Amino acid sequence: MIWLRCRLGLQLGTGHAARCFSLAKAIASAGGSPGFILDSDAAGFTKRVATAGFDYVSIDPGAPLSEEADAYPDGPVVLDLSNPVMLPELSNLVAALRARDRKVALIEGLDHEAYQGPAQPDLVITPYLGAENEASRPATCWIGGGQYAVLGQEYSTAPTPLAHRNKVLVMLSGSDPWHLTEQVLTALPDFGPKVMLVLGGSIPHDRALKLAAAGEAIGAEIIEAPDSLHPYFMRACAAVIGPGLVKYEAVATRTPFVIVCPDGQFLGAQSAFLSAGLANCVDSASSDFKPALASALRAALAKTPATPAIIDGQGAQRLAAALIDAFGE
Numbered sequence: 001m002i003w004l005r006c007r008l009g010l011q012l013g014t015g016h017a018a019r020c021f022s023l024a025k026a027i028a029s030a031g032g033s034p035g036f037i038l039d040s041d042a043a044g045f046t047k048r049v050a051t052a053g054f055d056y057v058s059i060d061p062g063a064p065l066s067e068e069a070d071a072y073p074d075g076p077v078v079l080d081l082s083n084p085v086m087l088p089e090l091s092n093l094v095a096a097l098r099a100r101d102r103k104v105a106l107i108e109g110l111d112h113e114a115y116q117g118p119a120q121p122d123l124v125i126t127p128y129l130g131a132e133n134e135a136s137r138p139a140t141c142w143i144g145g146g147q148y149a150v151l152g153q154e155y156s157t158a159p160t161p162l163a164h165r166n167k168v169l170v171m172l173s174g175s176d177p178w179h180l181t182e183q184v185l186t187a188l189p190d191f192g193p194k195v196m197l198v199l200g201g202s203i204p205h206d207r208a209l210k211l212a213a214a215g216e217a218i219g220a221e222i223i224e225a226p227d228s229l230h231p232y233f234m235r236a237c238a239a240v241i242g243p244g245l246v247k248y249e250a251v252a253t254r255t256p257f258v259i260v261c262p263d264g265q266f267l268g269a270q271s272a273f274l275s276a277g278l279a280n281c282v283d284s285a286s287s288d289f290k291p292a293l294a295s296a297l298r299a300a301l302a303k304t305p306a307t308p309a310i311i312d313g314q315g316a317q318r319l320a321a322a323l324i325d326a327f328g329e
Contacts, residue, residue: 001055001075002027002327005037005068007086008045008174008202015174015245016080017045019107019150023078024054026153026316032324037072044201048227066092069100076103076327079121082113095119103327108137113269123326127315129248130272143322146248146272149315152228155252156313160234162254162304167196168297169236169255170220171229173244174200178262180284184240185214187290191297192218196232201225238300240293243270251278251311256300258293260284276310 004024008017024034036049039061049056059071065081066089077097081090090106097104098119105123108115115124117138124137126144136142168191172180181197188195197215199208199222212222223232229246233239233253240258241247243266250257251273259270259281273279280296282289 001033001035001073002323003035003037003073003075003077004080005072005077006080007039007061007083008042016083016107017042018174019245020078020080021045021048021052022152022316023150023319024049025052026150026320027323028054029153030317030320030324032320035073035075037068037077064092065089066096068093069096069102072097072102076105076122076323078105078107078323080107082106082108082115087113087115090115091117091119094121105323105326106139109269123322125319125322127319128269128272129251129276129311141326146311147315148319148322149248149252149311150319151249151252151311151313151315152230153313153316154228154230155249155311159253159255159309162237162256165235165237165255166194167221167232167235167237168194168301169196169198169229169232169239169241171198171200171232171239171246172242172260175202176200176242178242178284180242180260180262181211182214183284183289184260184293185211185218185220187293188240188297189218190294192220195220196223196236197221198223198229198232199225238297238303240297247273247279248311251305251309252313254305254307254309256303256305258282258296258300260293278305278310 004020006016006020027034035055040058104121106121107125120138122140124139124142127148129146131144197220215222233255236255238256239250243261257279259279263285270281282293282296
């Protein structure tokens with residue numbers, strides 16, 4: 001059994017959990033046996049995991065990361081916890097697992113979310129565009145690059161031609177703790193009837209209702225907590241997204257997009273996309289945010305991305321094979 005440890009919530013978003021779910025499917029397809037280690041308060045995602053037939057264990061979300069190790073079931077562990085909220089404790093958890101002679105793999109981030117050690121996992125994966133140019137991480141083995149970007153199997157299929165799509169997908173984050181959605185909606189009244197507004201599953205209910213009302217007021221189509229964004233990307237000729245993992249789905253579906261960042265510290269993690277000409281980035285904290293976003297979206301609507309896409313939707317399969325090889329499972 002290969003255990004996947006991830007968390008989700010208002011400050012953490014849902015991207016790590018969605019990535020682990022796609023990775024679990026790929027591990028199972030490759031002949032492995034995946035399971036999940038989840039916080040006991042992650043009821044919605046736990047139900048999705050159980051419905052898919054995956055094993056799972058629930059643990060206390062209030063315990064420090066370093067104290068979780070004793071609650072983990074036997075078998076190798078994949079940690080997808082490289083979020084600034086948890087990064088300071090992550091090395092302690094790796095050290096605690098290694099002290100128990102556990103095999104450990106770590107999916108890490110870029111820039112301020114990069115793993116610094118000192119505890120060394122068996123395998124560190126940096127599944128991001130441009131990671132192959134980074135310095136190696138403290139690990140027995142390190143792999144990285146956009147070819148390991150984990151997406152659902154549906155993203156490996158040929159996308160709908162851009163000329164056959166006519167919507168603008170707006171999806172800022174599974175939780176959007178920065179309240180970017182409110183800012184974006186006020187900046188795009190002229191695009192309202194073209195907008196598909198996706199509300200992530202970790203946005204509090206009362207706020208989601210207000211966002212839905214604001215979207216409907218400009219004529220937008222409201223989509224609440226979908227299991228996959230793929231059907232909506234297949235209808236979108238452009239997208240406005242947050243600084244998280246959704247940009248990989250946009251590239252795989254050859255959808256032109258604009259990244260909205262809550263402040264300057266998130267700009268570094270977008271650099272590979274900007275330098276490759278895949279997206280424009282707008283800082284929501286800038287004084288000219290509204291006209292800048294409208295201008296960037298118009299540019300995206302006039303753009304035709306390169307074919308084939310540099311993210312091919314096969315990353316989950318590549319990573320599953322690497323994990324099974326590293327763990328011997």
